[in-house]
Each structure stands twice: as C-alpha cells, then as structure tokens.
Amino acid sequence: MLRGSRVTAHGWGWRHAGRRAWAVHDLELDIEPGEKLLLLGPSGAGKSTLVHALAGVLGDSDDGDDTGQLRVDGLAPAAARGRVGLLLQDPDSQVTLARVGDDVAFGCENLGVERDEIWRRVREALDAVGLDLPLDHPTSRLSGGQKQRLALAGILAMRPGLVLLDEPTANLDPGGVAEVRDAVARMLERTRATLIVIEHRVGTWQDLVDRVVVLDPEGGVLADGGTREVLAGQGAQLAARGVWVPGHPPAHPQRQRQVPAHQLLVAQDLSVSRIPGVVVASDIRLTVNTGRALAVTGPNGSGKSTLALNLAGLLAPAAGELRATDRLAQGAGSEPIRWKSRELLTRIGTVFQDPEHQFLTSTVRAELELGPRTLKLPEEEIRARVDELLQRLRMEHLAQANPFTLSGGEKRRLSVATALVSKPQVLVLDEPTFGQDAQTWQELAALLAGLLDEGTALVAVTHDLDFVAALGDRTLELPAPHPVEQVRS
Amino acid sequence: MSRATKETTGVATRIADATRPIHRVNPVAKLAAAFIISLTLIASIDWVSAGVVLLLEAALFGWVGIRLSVFLRRSWPILLASPLAGLTTVLYGEPSGQLYWEFLFIHVTDGSIYLGVATALRILAIGLAGMVMFLTIDPTDLADGLAQVLRLPARFVLGALAAMRLAGLLVEDWRSLGLARRARGVGDSQGFVGKLRLWLNQAFSLLVLALRRGSKLATAMEARGFGADTRRSWARESVFVGRDWLLIAISVLIAATAVAVSIWSGHWNFIFG
C-alpha cells in the first residue's frame, strides 16, 4: 500500500481572475500523511477553492493569481496529478464513459498504466466501494449514490495518496448518502491515503475523521484540532453560519394554524406517468387544502416528482381524476392540465428542483416582473409586489444581478419568489431543501410557514424528514406500488 | 429515464443483435466503407449506380441482421428527405426533353424528372449506407478506433466522447425547461413570432445548462489526469485485422460494381461534366 500524501500550505492564497477579493489567503496548514480531515467553514470561505487547488484543477495564470506555497508531497499540485483524487458534488457530471468498467479504467489510462494492471485495479476498486456490478453495466442506469461510488472507484484505481471529497453527498437522497459514506469507510480500511472532506452535514462524517479545520472567510484558519474539541468550541458559530452541526439544528418555524382548510385540489385513483405508457405510481387519493402542507415522500423511482408535476398542471394524468375545486379554478375549468399557462400563474405556482430551469430573463428584477407583466397588471402593482418580495427575501442588493450568477441559496430563494409574485393559491415544490445549507433551510422553512399561515396551500416533494417534521401537516408516502396516507398528529 | 432517452439519443445502445459478426468489425472500417460508397455515389447523378448500391445494401442489411421494424423506425428521416429532395430537382432541374408543366421558375421536363429520381435514389443510398454504420457502432469503440487506429489526437476524441454522454441529460433538461415555461405563465402560443422567441429563449437556457454541465465534466476529467503530458495507455485495444479489410474490400467492390454497371448502361453522369 502506498503512503498517504503530505499536504502543506504556507501563506497560500488564490484569487479568481476578474475578482477583486481573494477567495483564500494567508492559509497555513500542515496535514500529515494518512490523516483524515473535515474541512468546514461558511459559504465563501474558500473550501472548494483549496480542494480544487490541491487537485491541480484551478487552472493556470489565465484563471487567477496565487501567492504563497501549496505542496502535495513536496510538489506543486499540477505536478502531482495521479497522486490526488477529487470527488465532486454532482453525480451526473462525473460519469465519463458508458460502461462501468471503462469509466473506472479512465484514470488509469490517463496515467499510462499497463493494460492488464488496469483491469486488475478496476476490479479491486469496484470491490473497495462495494459496487457489485458487471463491467459492461451501462453507467446511465445507475442511481445517484451508485454514480458517486463509481467516481470514487475511478479515483481509487489511480492509487492516490490524497483523496479529496467536495460535498460528495449534497445531491443525494438519504439512502445514497449512507451508501457513499460506507464506501468511503471501506476505502479507508484499505488504503492509507490522506483524506479531506468538505460537507455541510457534519453528522455524516464526524466519526470517520479525526481532525476538523474551519476556514475563516477573512483569511487563514479559524479553528484546527480534534473533531470533538473543534465542534464543541465552534459548533454554535458554525451552525449560525449554515453548517449542519449535530446538536445545533436549525430552528423550526412557528406555526399558527388559524386558516380553515378548504379543498383546492382533489385526486381520486390517480395514476401518473412521465413517459406515455409507463406508469410510475397509481391509485393515489389525496386532497390539497388551503393553509395546509402536504409532504410527498418515498424512495427514488416512486414517482414523487411526476406526481408533483401532475398536481402542478404540467403533466397530464395517466389515469384517474385530478380535479380542481371551484375555489381554485375560478371559472377556468376543473382540469389543471387544460388551463392556459397564464391561468396557471395565479392558481398553482411551481418551484423546480433545479432553480436554473426556471430562469428566463437577465436580471433578478426582470424575473420577478415577468409573471405580473404576463398577467397585464398595472405598473404600480407590479412595482409594489416586486419590491415587497425583494425585501422579504433580502435580495434588494441583487436586483440587477444576472440570475445565473447568484449563489445556490440565492437561486433557490429567487425561484421561490418567482412563483410567489403572482400570488398563487397552491405552491408545489420539488425538493426545496436539496443541497441547501442550514441557514437557507431555516429561511425557507420560515418563509413557507408564513405562506401557510396566510392561507396558501403547499405540496412539497422531499427526502428531507426534518422539513416534513417542521412543516408537513399530512404526508403521502409513495412506496413501490401503493401509496399510504398518514395524518401528522 | 431510460426508454425515451434511448429512443431519442440512441447513442449508448446497439439496436441489432450484438452477437453478429458485423459488431466485431472495427468501427473505423465501417466508417471507411460508408465513405467509400457515399463518395462514389456523389460523383454521379444517375439512378443506375444508386439503384445497384441500394440492392447490394439491402443484401448487406439482411446479413447484418437489422429488423425491418427497427429499420423503419430509425430511417424515417432519410425516407422522408430523399423524395423531397427529388421533388425539388423535378421542379427545378436542368430542363431537357418534353415540358410537362411550367410555373414561374418551375419547369417539369423529361430531363428534370430523370434527375429528380436519380437524386432521390442517390440520397437514399448514401443515407442507408450511413445508417448501417450508426446502428452497429458503439461510440466508445469508435473513439478507441479513431484514436488508436487513425491516430487522431486522443484528447479531442475522448473529450468528445465524454461530452456525448451529456446528450441524454440535455434532452431531459430541454423537457424540464419546457414545463418550467408553462409554469411561469409564458407557455401559451402567441403566433409564430411569439413561439419563435420562446423557443430561442429556451435554446439559450439550454446552452447555459450545457456550459455548466460541461465545466463540471471538464474539472472531473482533469482531476482524473486527463490532458496531462503523460503518454496514455488504452484499457481496450482497437485492432484492425482481416475482417476489417474484408469489409473495406466489399465496399470497394460495391462501389466499383455500381460505377461499372452505370457506365456500361450508359447512364453514368459525372456531376462536374
């Protein structure tokens, strides 16, 4: 087994091209071979930048400036390619080839490893991450957790001395998170590689790592020490800045359930499908009521998103009935799928899982004005609504920014705002808390609680059990074929 | 995610039964064969050479084992495009012989009908030759062939191969973008110009998403050592052996037969003559 790598940073800093502020500066860090480290810090502290720099993928002098010294086993990171492996957040964007075996072999090919040795390492790596699949299994048919494990296998096959994980479980459901964590644990039993993990959710990793480093957005290191001590000392501050620290959960919003419940949408024996002919969930019975939140849960593939799109009037039901009551329809007819796009605006708003799917214009203000403009509301009304929302979501300073340049949390808030500006009676959200840090989570939960109190009905498709506990009045669980409806006490 | 993606992209699947000998032929040989036949056909506008090639291709299809239903389902673009191109030539081809109909710039004559039929058959023959290639080639094998046999730069070939995988994801993104527009209130049709503007807006969003996915893919590939100056090795070997030369020989034979029959029957019509 190869030794782990030694990582040293002396006064190191990096500034992305075109930016005035340094992403990281004055970093002093010394990591012994074989150490396992959790890297924490609020957004903007430069964690991702550091990890990308260690992998040698930040780019050259066209992409930014650096100062100080950063070394992996005494070499500059770009010279240590092959000694360093980097696992990124998005499972889909790391798959390189169409077959499992080929994808794992890719890294070895790049390093010039001899053919027989490549396949030996491929089998070993797949075993190390617990991916028991034939070598010609198509990579497009893997779940998120499997894809991350596949990428990890690809890294392991290169026999790295330093393994870097940049938020590896942020885009995974709880099952996938457990899979990846277990795979990393297995890997650590077999190699002596140095490990650096960045993750918002400390609970997942705290038992695997022995050291925690907290980066300071102002430069340098805020805290550096054993897991227990740093979390005890810094736990509260970290939680306040958005890290999911066990023992410091984000506050659940206060609810005042004054609004009487009236039916808005009723589903009877509803079957849903995304591809014509392939039904993913059937015999669904539910009602969506004013001032109440319905949480739709279930494992991957159970049809949650498809159901949400049906309820939102965007996909046609495969069978059964989905009816809008007069209170919701207000003269537009009882089937949401038949409503015109403009009619949908004031009745049902939808927030997609990926906020970028919903951006249509080039400034935040224009995004918010789009809905009311389409409804041909008077200018003063438009301006009033937009200003109010910008203020409520603390986005006034971003009014002229391009939506695509916002941070993850800001994009999420903007996509919710664009649905709210036309004041729909029902709001459908697909995985609203996916990949969000604790601070955004708290704000979103508070915002949605406020909406519920005002009488808006909510339907949320989610994996997040905390979210369900905070807001869900009713839960619809979709297991593989039959839905089970429960009422929260 | 599967069925629609497979049907629309067809990139990652092999349609015909994968145990036939054609699948073991090097993709570069198949590419060369298709090129040889197509370029020969382009050289002349006559129905005899195209007809001969079509007959021989039909025999080849049978040997390769492509089912008729699959064939029809995947070939409809070319089955539609060839008569239409023929129609254009019938209407606007070089006039000669008897005139049947005349209108503005349109002159339907003996000559233009002959040229129209020849054009349609030619396009059909070229298109079907290409189809055999696409239906029986695995993209990864093709990339291996291009880089190892033809010695094209590996970085470009593999970069392209990896990017091709994003096609399926981008198709799904396109569908989500469409649904999102309906949800945002702008999905109603407002005449041709309105629909066009909406389509362009959606196309722009797709480009942004593509750039995002591509940047992440590039980082991931680079982190796995891609693009470094080390000499790379190949996990899968791409060989060019007897059966590959055989396919090329067959294609040369088909092309030569078509030319010979066409010249012998007097129909050979060189395009630049």
Place this chain on the structure above:
Amino acid sequence: MVHDSRIESIPTSAETRTGKPRRNFRWRVVDIVIAAVIGVAAGVLFWAWGIAYEGVSGPIKAALPGLQGIFGGGWLFAGVVGGLIIRKPGAALFTEVIAAAVSAAIGTSWGVTTITSGLVQGLGAEIVLALFLYANWRIYVAILAGAAAGMAAGVHDLIVWYPGVTWMFRAIYFTSVTLSGAVIAGALSWFAVRGLARTGALGRFAAGREVTADV
C-alpha cells in the same frame, strides 16, 4: 512525472508580466470539453427544432426555388459559437463536426453527408477566423465567419442534395444560405455568446471575462 512550475510563489498575472494579454493556442481540457459540449447542445437543439417545426415545413421547402437556403443558418451556429468562446485554432471546425455527429446519432439526419457537411461548414468559419489571426472577435468577424460557413454549406448542399438543378436555383440557394449564415450563424451567435458571458457560465474563457465586471 511532469514537473510543472505553473504555480509560482510570487503573484503572477498574464497582464502584469508582459503588459498585454498573452495568446495561448494550446487547448486546455476545459477548451476541448466545452467545445464538444456546445456541439452536443447544438445537436440537441437541432432535434428539438425538428420535432417542433420540421414535419410541416418539409414539402413547402421542397417546392421553393432555392429560397430554402434561408433556413440553413440554423445549422451553422455551432461552429461560430465554438470559435467565439474557445478562441483557438480548430475550435469552429471541431464544434461543428461534433454538432453534425450528434444530430446524426440522435437520428435527425443520416449518413456520411452529415459528417461531410459538418466538416465543410466548420472549415468555412474556421478559415475566416484564421484570416483574422484568431485575434479579432468583433461582431463583423462573426458575421463573416457565419457567411463563410453558409457559402461552404451552399456548395456542399448543391453537390450532395441538388446536383441537377438550374443555375438560377443554384444562385438563389447559394445567396440565401450565405445571408442566413451571416445573420443567424454570425450575428445571432455573437449576441448569444455575449448573453452567455453575462450569465457567468464562461468564467474560464476570455470571452466570459471580458464581459463580467470586477466583483
């Protein structure tokens, strides 16, 4: 192992060192992948256009006396966009060929001729960009590149698809596809790239950094 001294221990910047931007024609990994991805996205867009509009217009277009060339520009934008973003030799050619290959693979068009048209069209744009020494990226260069791609497409189509037509048809077709290339593949592409730069998606390219302000 390769010893690469790119990361030095003093602040460096291409600008401060030499006084003007250094032009580097070596392709980085991100250049290759992004060029390919643009080609793939273009291929997907051809598919999306096809299912929305092509079925109806086919017979109509077949009856036009060469004016069907007006629609040609839409199949040429990939090369110009790739060239404007990557700004390295071969970008326009590579991107256009990938777009052609993807459109053949997804099934919107078949055959060797798809690939040859991609090659020829990409070359057209590439030649113009080369004539400007890969240094001028203003809108008129984009328009010229689009027009050149159009001309190349015109010649290719007239040989492959319409070899037997009259000279009048040829003239009308060639002119309309050149114009279409100039407007759609040239001007529209230039604006599209500028819009893309504003979204921040082109942060690793000069095209992106020119537009986004210091933050």
